[in-house]
Amino acid sequence: MTVYAKGVVFEGVDFDNPNHWRLEEYVKRGGYAALKKILNEKITQDEVIAEMKTSSLRGRGGAGFPTGLKWSFMPRNFPGQKYLVCNTDEGEPGTFKDLDIIVSNPHALIEGMIIGGYAMGITVGYNYIHGEVFEAYQRFEEALEEARAAGFLGDNILGTDFCFQLHAHHGYGAYICGEETALLESLEGKKGQPRFKPPFPASYGLYGKPTTINNTETFASVPYIIREGGQKFLELGKPNNGGTKLFSVSGHVNRPGNYEIPLGTPFADLLEMCGGMRGGKKLKAVIPGGSSAPVLPADIMMQCTMDYDSIAKAGSMLGSGAVIVMDETVCMVSALERLSYFYHEESCGQCTPCREGTGWLYRIVHRIAHGEGRPEDLDLLASIGDNIAGRTICALGDAAVFPVRGMLKHFRSEFEYMIEHGQSQFAALS
Amino acid sequence: MLSQESLAQIDRELAKYPADQRRSAIMGALRIAQTEKRYLTNELIEFVAGYVRIPPVAAYEVATFYNMYDRKPVGKYKLTVCTNLPCALSGGYSTAEYLKQKLGIGFGETTADGKYTLAEGECMGACGYAPVMLVNNHSMCSHMTPEAIEKKLAELE
């Protein structure tokens, strides 16, 4: 179920129409107008990038890096091949917005990538799609065919000499491939093991060539920005937090789903849109930006607005916009155990602190959750976390530590109780 | 070792990448091989590596790194249930438990008649549709309540 308030990415989409994703429908609701505008009006690359900067669009993949700025880093006049890559490897627990984009409005993404290619002088792009969503991958491939057949994609787009090839690459089950350099390795046919940066993809990316990578939602926001202007997009949100954003709400709400709302919307409003807490239970905690974000207790969360700055101030991250809502019945030890298992399972294994540390973290949380915790365990968890965070090649190491830190910060007593009594006041996840 | 149809599909994957970057197609090629043969034997991995022209151990690295490649025999239907936190909050574990009872097997096991294999999955990027289950890696089923499971199993007869 996808609900939207003010649409950018899902502008005009009629979710009840099974054909709404098709090119024909997309064009009807204004699709590819942005591309046509650029090509017909001969808008320059610099103008496109300037518009992106005005919009203050921040990357929707998690890090929130300003997109216009990223695009300006691409060495546009680099003589060899350059690549544009879209990150649809959505695997961050709680996130499912990009899936809806490629299923329900794939042409917005395709158009956004074509415009990106134009702006940065790139002629080849790939969209890396999460392994578990094969049907969405097939849908996207079909949309690509439509775009090619209609002359929006491929050689001499709309009769101009601008060419852009776009292909879909299907992942096969590895969360780490969401990390952009792991994604590039995977795209090269290797294990998805992140690269050390620098060099950054803008200078050494896919096949060692300059590469720009953006999230699906980021690209899908581009047609709107070009068509309606960056200023209008910015004004949908708030300064430094331009536009609308998709929030994937899961957990104990009545209507889980994707909500496209302006950045800066109070969390309380979002919760209401979702039909409130399931079964009328009390809100206990929220993980506001995907499983890697530190958990926030209800009282802090209810004070937040849904934007990068507000959530950061509260001590967490907006991340990918995955909002995991937990009610009063949830055992936080059990919740952390599941998350720690995930990071242990998904560590790519190349760097020592993450490879060895995620397993250690999990084993300690596991023993606490199974009534075998020791008094020194909480300090040990903190210390191991300190030895992982900031010492690894990629941010998965940090991502594994943040949930632990968040839980220990806000729910330490629950852990202490469990260590002392050998059991929780709450029921384990079941 | 693989059908003409599968080889043609692999060729289509190869065509997506620059001619000197055939390695990029290994993930797709292994997926296609697995789809035809249900799981990847070492011989099959070596064959696919040869077709893509990369060292067999490089293909083996890929086949063992990504979760969805199966290197042991699996049942006719492999059911992967997501138990990550968002799904768990909406019944992921009960779905898994229901299936375990119903099929009489645990995670990583196959029913005696070789029909079903049950697997625990990580986040499938569809948490809003929890509980989520994947059939044979490629077909996603949402809202897998016990009733929905019954209905699905009936379809899979």
Added chain:
Amino acid sequence: MLEIEIDGKKLTVPSGSTVMDAANSIGVHIPHFCYHKKLSIAANCRMCLVQVEKAPKPLPACATPVTDGMKVFTHSDQAVTAQKGVMEFLLINHPLDCPICDQGGECQLQDLAVGYGQSGSRYQEEKRVVANKDLGPLISTDMTRCIHCSRCVRFTEEIAGYQELGMANRGEFTEVLPFIGKTVNSEISGNVIDLCPVGALTSKPFRYSARTWELSRRKSVSPHDGLGANLVVQVKNHKVMRVLPLENEAINECWLADRDRFSYEALNSEERITKPMIKQGGVWQEADWQTALEFVANGLKGVIAEHGRDAVAAVATPHSTVEELFLLRKLMSGLGVDAVETRLRAADFSLKTAGATWLGQSIADLAASDAVLVIGSTLRKEQPLLAQRLRQSVKKGMQLAVINPHGDDLLTAKAAELVVRPDQLVEGVVQVLRALAEVKGIALQPNIENGSGDIPAEARAVAAVLAGKEKAAVLLGNIAQQHPRYAEIYAAAAAIAEATGAKLGVMSEAANSVGAQLVGAETGGDVFAKPRQAYFMLNAEAEFDVQNGAQALAAVQKAKLVVALSSFSSCALEHADVILPVSPFSETSGTFVNMEGRAQSFNGVVRPLGETRPAWKVLRVLGNVLGFAGFDYTTSEEIRDEALAGEIGPRLSNALAAPVAVKAQAASGLVRLGEVSIYQADMLSRRAPSLQKTADAAVAAQLRANAATLAKLGLAAGDRARAEQAGGVAELAVAVDAGLADDVIRVSANHPLTRALAGHVAAITVAKA
């Protein structure tokens, strides 16, 4: 140049340097495991974390580029805390089995753990156990000890050129392994043992035979190919226990080929002969040195008296030292014998050059070439480390072209390749020359017959690789040097070099091929074609060291007197009349001159086994026994100084002394491609049991041809075939080699199974066995 400050010391480094480079340049040691100067940067162990001013978190020195004005602290609290944290992670799953670990005493993890580790472990869970892997006969595994630095994996891919090892699975389940059922078959595989910072990969032959602190380390020089790799030979109780590389950037860098590393096994072989022996009335008897030497002296004098001095020939392999060969010459001069020959593997002795043939430049200069054409070489097996160097050069942009009678993979990109029948190697080179002449609009030299017909596209491609390159080289390999038309190949190659401004080079087949020429040990020609009455054989085995081994064996068997100076008994016992046990390289001092003309002297690392004596001493005493003047050397250095007096450089020259007529010949029928396989090339490799268990050794026992040729012969892979040459027969297993031209039968030469066969490149018949 960038300015950087490390631990308060200011220095400038070239831009592009990493913090690790900068620290190394001033001798500041930053702990590390995954970093290795010859491998790509992985930055995965995280041991090298250091504090960098203004950076919010510690950064890995190995991967962090220096920026101007950077301030680095390698021992600050932040750095040390980070390093200790990493150390703890590395140890939680590492077994505490140092007392039984072969790496004990030379383990980087152990060394660092002593400095960083905590006394007790905070990790209370069970440690991980990882199954061991079969990597073949040379490398032993203890995978539970692996710390996932990925050096070995990167080595196979980047240095050895083919990824034979991988890291399977992920996270903490990551395991290093070869593809299931495969082993590591690279000819330079043993380097992973050195690269492994812990005891996960160790030497299989060395396993459990000694603890490292019991070993003394002595320098030496590899007696195998013409590179002259520098060695550290490790010794215990006067026995060679292990061989490691001695780093020499100009020669072997930090690597060794497997035969450099593992051939030492032969030094301790049962086949060593340790007492002089004389055959009397068909029965071997031990003798004392004096008796044996007198027997030899009298025997030689007797033959000369009866049959004249031309009835005697001395042969030695170019694996012999400068000192040995010089004295051999001198001894023979004293006897009035002219024929002293080291070109035992040659079939064409007609080439005359202005000086000793050599690489034509230094190894380092060669590596900096823009283009290299290799003619007639199974490069990886003939020159494993040189092949490795060229592979690295190709990565930096060098173009490599080959003209070969096979299509063997060089595990690096070939810019162009012309594959011909082995008997058409001359014609192939001439085709390239024609293509060049056409491009350059020049005429061929009058002595070179212009082939007819179209120039094949491959030949044009080879020509294009060389044309217009600033720094190019044309190299001749063993197949060329051992070819029955070597002089013609050489002349045509020289013409290519001249037309393109490339340097012509010969890749010496043996450790002292250049030295042998410098002392003039090349005066005999084919001394077995017309059998002699007496043969004086130094470190040479007729059927294994001479191209036409069957013919050599027959000649030796017919001779009245055969004197064998050898370290090993087996062959000598069969056809010699007297055996003088002489030292292998490890038990004598001596000098090898490598292919770049560099003289490298070495000392014995252990004392001679039993009554074995260094050959130079034996030859000297023999000179005394014969009553010759000028045989009073007391050290090998005296001999060397006389043998190599003056500079070597001016005596090296690849210039032809006279033009060679190059005439096209037609090809017909089945032709043999015979090469001496990598582990049959010298006395030591032949007798190293572990090398004989390698995949390369197995390939050497096969008869190979392309599928069409096999079909024509009614053969299929796995069959057994009978090959016949000049009456000699070999029975071999059949395998397909798709890289061969039609009608080419590839059968290794001088192999126990093929020693009855005749020339390397000659007609052969094959039938199903």
